[in-house]
């Protein structure tokens with residue numbers, strides 16, 4: 417069995433929240449190479465999207481492995497020190513704890529991990545996003561694994577026809593549920609259409625009895641109880657031979673749908689599919705970006721990446737994202753551009769509410785005064 421792990425963190429932005437500094441990438445690459453040489457990892461690749469750095473790793477230690485998670489933690493500590501030395505923005509932003517204790521759950525970094533028996537040819541896509549939240553994968557996962565208008569294989573591939581099972585997390589109450597699709601399609605949509613709370617954690621092929629997709633489902637703001645930056649998510653999707661074709665896994669991103677998490681973690685904005693080179697959200701810290709790195713996994717080695725959105729056929733989606741961004745920006749501080757109050761990553765509302773508390777009075781009194789008969 418092989419495990420593919422993507423572990424990611426924002427350990428400092430260059431400049432502001434737009435990108436990762438090359439020195440930080442170089443440090444992480446150096447450490448990954450060292451771990452490949454010493455055989456903790458079979459292979460590794462360091463990538464970034466906006467200000468988030470991802471360690472893409474193959475190994476045989478399984479998900480939630482102490483060795484792998486502590487390696488990632490140490491690497492993020494090292495890149496944090498570089499960020500501090502260079503005065504980069506939000507150095508160590510996603511590292512919520514001072515000490516590592518077993519695995520990364522609840523410690524800040526996000527991770528998606530998938531363990532599988534490698535097929536003779538194993539195409540996978542690593543999706544990395546910035547300025548959004550884990551629920552951003554709900555819509556594309558639904559399209560990839562449940563919508564025949566997106567995925568022709570659901571209709572015409574005998575190995576896909578029975579459908580897929582979706583595992584969904586309730587991030588507020590920390591519980592999970594499985595939906596058996598297509599039978600449970602409408603039930604599924606009722607929940608995952610609310611992506612700030614319900615997040616697809618994984619998808620499984622019923623015919624192959626194999627996990628096909630895994631997402632990172634941490635929500636930093638919930639973990640920390642205060643704003644510490646968003647939980648810019650990652651996702652792994654395995655493709656072909658009874659799973660969506662690579663083109664079917666990419667197709668949902670030809671529509672630049674709107675996601676939560678832009679500018680101060682507090683705005684809806686369109687998700688723009690871009691090449692790795694263009695993954696530097698600058699305009700209003702956005703629009704949010706998604707990068708798709710394709711690999712053939714062979715004997716655990718990562719053959720690639722292919723930069724899959726570096727393709728003119730996604731130009732229309734990028735244009736659409738710019739139009740949608742213009743449209744939403746004109747709402748300024750109004751919903752639905754600004755997130756609803758309960759979803760704001762940080763907010764002045766509690767202080768404001770306290771300060772204005774005694775300026776509020778019951779509406780009924782005001783109305784009664786207005787309607788009181790005028791005495792002659």
Ligand code: 13P
Pocket residue numbers: 573655656657658659661662663
């Ligand atoms: P597979 O069934 O071999 O994955 O081929 C489907 C395909 O790639 C067509 O686009």
Ligand code: 13P
Pocket residue numbers: 426433466467506509546547645646647648678679680681682701
């Ligand atoms: P990051 O979560 O990518 O650090 O972005 C913070 C932010 O809100 C930028 O506006």
Ligand code: MG
Pocket residue numbers: 426428429432433467506509645
């Ligand atoms: Mg940041």
Ligand code: MG
Pocket residue numbers: 426433466467468546547648
């Ligand atoms: Mg980020």
